[in-house]
Amino acid sequence: MKQTDTNSIRYPQEIDEKMEKLAKNLSRSKKELFCQMVDYFYRSKKDPADPGDEVLKKELSAGVNRIISFIRQQEKDFLLPLFTDAASLKTASSKQKELLEGIAKLLLAEREKTLSLIEKTDRLLAGMKIIATRQAEKDTLKQCFSELLEYYIVQREEMSWTTTTQKKDELAAHIRKSLKNL
Missing domain, CATH: 1.10.1220 (Arc Repressor Mutant)
Structure with missing residues (x-):
């Protein structure tokens, strides 16, 4: 052995x-x-006599450099396009905001015009109601006047030349009074 x-x-x-x-x-x-x-x-491959351990420092430095280059690559690939897109979105957002503010101003102006039109329409409707009421009153007056006229004609026809003046005056007074009461 x-x-x-x-x-x-x-x-x-x-x-x-x-x-x-x-x-x-x-x-x-x-x-x-x-x-x-x-x-x-x-x-x-370390040197025990080297208290600073240069090989280890070189390896750490190389590792740090790899990490930094990785981060830079990620920055180029992802962060820079993201910032560019964010800037584009911010620009588009501000333009949209301006457009929406313009639309809001127009809507407020249109609202004022609409309220004015509604007010005028309400006044017009009130006027038309008054006209319709007056037209109805006019029609009623015409009807009453027509009835009075017919009554007068019938009464006048019934009178003869021998009818007294007093009856003729009563008829005229009655018709005048009826006209005043219309």
Whole structure:
């Protein structure tokens, strides 16, 4: 049986103490922790001697640049057309508002004219009612006058040349009185 753990590394006592603490905190053996550390630095290509970790900074910067370019692309594709459309809608809305205000003014003017026409029509109807009433009165007067005239003619015909003047005067007085009462 061949042993796979053939290499050894020498390091100071302080490092061993640090490694011991790390291994306890992570619940691993020192050998396992060392293998994982080597594996980590191999995969991440980080330099343990570099406290600023320039590779990480470059990766973060590249990630930030990708995010910024994505946001700029989204801005070009969505936000700018949206702002342009919003400006067009605002312009159209203001034109529509002006048109609606003009229509409102015209409607108010037409309302005033309509109210004036209604008032004049009401006065005209009242006048026509008065005329119709007077026409009815006129027709009634004509009828009464016609009856009086007929009565006078009949009474006059019944009188002869021998009728007294007093009867003739009574007839005339009766007809005059009837005419006054009309």
